[in-house]
Amino acid sequence: MGKKILVLITIIIFIFLLLVYNKANTAFYPYVRDLGKLKLVESVKDFKTAESDHFILKYSPQDEKYVPLVLHIAEKHFKGVTEDLGYVPRKKVLIIMYSDADKMNRDFSLAKGSNAIGLYLNGVISIQSPSLWIDDYKVLPKVFEKEGPIVHEFAHFIVDEVAKGNYPVWFTEGVALLEEYRENGVSWGEGIEGKPYSLEDLNYRFNELDEVLAYKRSFEIMKAISSKYGMESIREILRLLGEGLSLDASFRKVTGDDLKSFVDAIS
Ligand SMILES: [Zn+2]
Incomplete structure (x- = not known):
């Protein structure tokens, strides 16, 4: 075999591997993410559970009063966000509401000191209980909808699912x-x-x-x-x-x- 042909074959194999590798990355990603999700679900196994048409909410007893609000806001924006981004989740989307910001940061492996009111990781959305960041009870529902994390984190969820x-x-x-x-x-x-x-x-x-x-x-x-x-x-x-x-x-x-x-x- 001539040297040129050998070089050509090597290049073709290299390009082929590159293509396969890129495909493999996105092909295996959902499984890696599902493993991460199992770990998150395990970490809140003692939480209570509520459901709406498209969401499952895990929460602790002291946040019971916010459950209708969280699910209402999530459902209210479900259609808009899924239509904008062209993807409807096949299963209900898991949201975990934390009354303990430190536990949320630990479970979602965020560096200590950071204080996000919402996070997205491995197919799961987490939010801080509104009681942790909204003081005025009268405006709580409005503030939670406008400045809250639901739409933002749900968009992260869809980007991650599709891409x-x-x-x-x-x-x-x-x-x-x-x-x-x-x-x-x-x-x-x-x-x-x-x-x-x-x-x-x-x-x-x-x-x-x-x-x-x-x-x-x-x-x-x-x-x-x-x-x-x-x-x-x-x-x-x-x-x-x-x-x-x-x-x-x-x-x-x-x-x-x-x-x-x-x-x-x-x-
Ligand atoms: Zn973000």
């Missing part, structure tokens, strides 16, 4: 904030100014960036994509990510545009 774990953090944050905007009219980081981050910053240094500005930039990018190419472009990008394509490749395939140039053009 099978194959996306950068800024992308899922951008989609979640876009859904908050579309469902609740909340514009993240409004009035906060700062130098807009580049796509490279967002892709490779997201956790080192200023949190508010990084989230704001992610929101702006997803909002710009939805205005220029419509929500159907985001649905299509999610589907292609789930097939193992990169975000750059998915964006180019759907819009014919280059993602870096598109981001650079948003001031």
